Amino acid sequence: MPAEFVRLVRHGEVHNPDRILYGRIPGYHLSELGHAMAALAAESLTGHDVVKLVASPLQRTQESAQPWADLFGLPIETDERIIEPHNWFEGSRMRERLRNPVSWPRLANPLRPSWGEPYESVKKRMFAAIEDAWSSVESGEVVLVSHQMPIVMVARSVAGRGAFHDPRKRRCSLSSITTLRREGDRFVEVDYQEPARELLAASIDLGAV
Numbered sequence: 001m002p003a004e005f006v007r008l009v010r011h012g013e014v015h016n017p018d019r020i021l022y023g024r025i026p027g028y029h030l031s032e033l034g035h036a037m038a039a040l041a042a043e044s045l046t047g048h049d050v051v052k053l054v055a056s057p058l059q060r061t062q063e064s065a066q067p068w069a070d071l072f073g074l075p076i077e078t079d080e081r082i083i084e085p086h087n088w089f090e091g092s093r094m095r096e097r098l099r100n101p102v103s104w105p106r107l108a109n110p111l112r113p114s115w116g117e118p119y120e121s122v123k124k125r126m127f128a129a130i131e132d133a134w135s136s137v138e139s140g141e142v143v144l145v146s147h148q149m150p151i152v153m154v155a156r157s158v159a160g161r162g163a164f165h166d167p168r169k170r171r172c173s174l175s176s177i178t179t180l181r182r183e184g185d186r187f188v189e190v191d192y193q194e195p196a197r198e199l200l201a202a203s204i205d206l207g208a209v
Contacts, residue, residue: 001138001139002134002136002137002138002139002182003051003052003133003134003135003137003139003140003141003142003182004049004139004140004141005141005142005179005180005181005190006130006133006134006141006142006144006179006180006181006182006187007050007142007143007144007177007179007180008130008144008146008151008154008155008177008178008179008180009041009064009065009068009143009144009146009175009176009177009178010064010145010146010147010148010151010172010173010174010175010176011030011034011038011060011061011063011064011145011146011147011174011175012030012031012033012034012035012036012037012038012041012060012063012064012175012196013030013033013034013037013174013199013203013204013205014028014029014030014031014034014060014206015028015029015030015031015034016028016031016204019204019206020091020206021087021089021090021206022090022091022206023084023085023086023087023089023090023091024058024083024084024086024090025090025091026058026059027059028058028059028060029059029060029063030060030063030064033199033202033203034060034063034064034174034175034203035063036196036199037064037174037175037195037196037199037203038063038064038065038066038067038175039067040175040196040199041064041067041068041175041176041177041195041196042067042068042070042071043067043071043195044177044193044195045141045143045177046071048141049139049140049141050068050072050074050140050141050143051072051074051137051139051140051141051142052074052077052133052136052137052140052142052143053065053068053069053072053074053075053076053142053143053145054076054077054078054079054082054129054133054142054143054144054145055076055079055082055144055145055146056078056079056080056082056083056084056145056146056147057079057080057083058083058084058147061082061145061146061147062076062078062145064145064175065143065145068143068145079129079144081125081126081128081129082125082129082144082145082146082147082150083146083147083150084147084149084150085116085117085121085122085147085149085150086116086117087116087117088116089116110164119153119163120163122149122150122153123153123154123157123163126146126150126151126153126154127154127157127187129144130144130154130180130187134182134187149167149170151172151176151178152165152170152171152172154178154180154187155171155172155178155189155192158180158186158187158188158189159189171192173194173200173205174196174199174200174203174205175194175195175196176192176193176194176195176196177191177192177194177195178191178192179191179192179193
């Protein structure tokens with residue numbers, strides 16, 4: 001049998017003192033708090049049969065995957081398909097962009113969305129990566145360390161909800177774990193955990209739209 005569970009793990013808090021929408025910009029690493037969050041996420045599955053570890057190529061996800069690698073003795077495999085979506089607002093502060101009329105055409109179609117990679121594109125690449133990770137092992141659990149919007153797209157899809165949503169109301173906190181299981185020819189969500197809940201109040205969660 002393939003994997004019993006697929007765990008979608010979001011990265012921890014990023015060091016971002018200027019509060020920039022960093023998106024795919026390189027060089028954004030975890031803060032000290034972010035490292036603690038990532039460790040809590042991994043430790044929450046101590047004793048589980050985690051047999052495969054995959055992460056987005058961005059620094060914050062690679063660093064968030066390291067506690068899993070250390071705890072379960074696994075190499076970190078990198079998959080470009082679970083990366084943060086690109087967006088036009090990268091490198092700026094969102095409030096400043098919204099005040100600038102030059103930005104307004106980019107907000108014309110939130111259903112797509114017009115400011116970045118289409119939701120359907122994100123879903124397609126995420127499910128392809130999930131399917132490959134799930135089928136690549138004979139048993140156990142696989143962990144994919146990714147980003148908020150890609151994980152939200154998967155969670156909404158398996159719940160039968162549309163892709164369009166309010167980014168301010170996403171259910172995908174820092175270092176959260178969304179768990180999927182295969183049932184027949186589809187994946188279903190069976191659990192959602194926030195192992196770093198106690199640290200969230202002290203964190204800053206920016207970087208994506």
